[in-house]
Amino acid sequence: MPDARELDEQGIEGEEFEDPTVVDDEFDRLFGIVADGVVGAAGGLVGTALMTVVLLIGEGFGAFTRASFATVTEMVGLEGLFPPVTAGYVLFVLAGMFPWPLLFASLKDYLPGGRDPVHGVYFGTALWTGFVFAFYDGYAGLALVGYLGVTLVAHWVYGVGLGAVFEYLSTRPDTLV
Numbered sequence: 001m002p003d004a005r006e007l008d009e010q011g012i013e014g015e016e017f018e019d020p021t022v023v024d025d026e027f028d029r030l031f032g033i034v035a036d037g038v039v040g041a042a043g044g045l046v047g048t049a050l051m052t053v054v055l056l057i058g059e060g061f062g063a064f065t066r067a068s069f070a071t072v073t074e075m076v077g078l079e080g081l082f083p084p085v086t087a088g089y090v091l092f093v094l095a096g097m098f099p100w101p102l103l104f105a106s107l108k109d110y111l112p113g114g115r116d117p118v119h120g121v122y123f124g125t126a127l128w129t130g131f132v133f134a135f136y137d138g139y140a141g142l143a144l145v146g147y148l149g150v151t152l153v154a155h156w157v158y159g160v161g162l163g164a165v166f167e168y169l170s171t172r173p174d175t176l177v
Contacts, residue, residue, distance in 0.1 A: 040101030043165030047120075047158035048096030054154035063146030068135040075134075096158065100127065104162055116163035116170075124159025128152050 058064035069088030073079050078087050104123050111119040132151055139147040 036105060037102075039166060039169045040105055041097045042169070043104075043162040044097035044101040045093075046165050047101075047161035048093050050161040051096070051154045051158040054150065054157050058146065058150030058154070061146055061150070062143055063139075063150040064135075065137055068137050071135060101162060104159075105166070108163070108166070116167035117160045118163065120159030120161070120163025120166075121156050122159070123162070124155035124157075125152070127158070128155035131155065 055064050059066060066085055066089075069086075069092055070079075070084035072088035072091045073082065073084040076091065078084075078091075081087070104120065107123065108116060108119040111122045113119045113122060128151060132148060135151070136147070
């Protein structure tokens with residue numbers, strides 16, 4: 001006669017239900033990935049909104065121009081299909097909400113600083129190095145200095161906003177992640 005251990009390994013014939021004590025790791029991983037994506041998108045939206053405010057303030061001083069967003073539209077080949085500045089800004093927001101937060105989530109533990117908002121400042125600085133060339137609109141003299149300063153501060157603000165949302169949502173008692 002088989003012992004109880006052998007029956008557990010083989011399963012009881014005619015058993016209709018799965019063992020409720022077994023944890024579905026795949027569902028938990030999938031839920032975690034989706035939850036992390038929602039956190040990243042929320043952080044990216046907050047960071048991009050804060051960054052937009054800084055860029056608009058810079059535009060008031062002549063250190064940035066909204067027309068620079070048309071560059072994004074040209075880069076992806078959408079000129080002529082949509083209003084270039086609006087389409088460029090929408091793409092800019094989408095990039096700030098999806099790929100950049102995913103990259104931040106994967107790199108933040110390797111960036112200097114003890115907290116996510118500090119990691120975000122370093123991350124924003126790294127993003128700024130590409131932005132400053134892609135959105136350059138022929139500034140010279142003090143306008144160039146203003147452009148460099150405003151866009152750097154805007155990226156720091158983006159990083160702090162992104163990191164703050166990551167930190168807030170990951171340290172809550174009822175956290176999804």
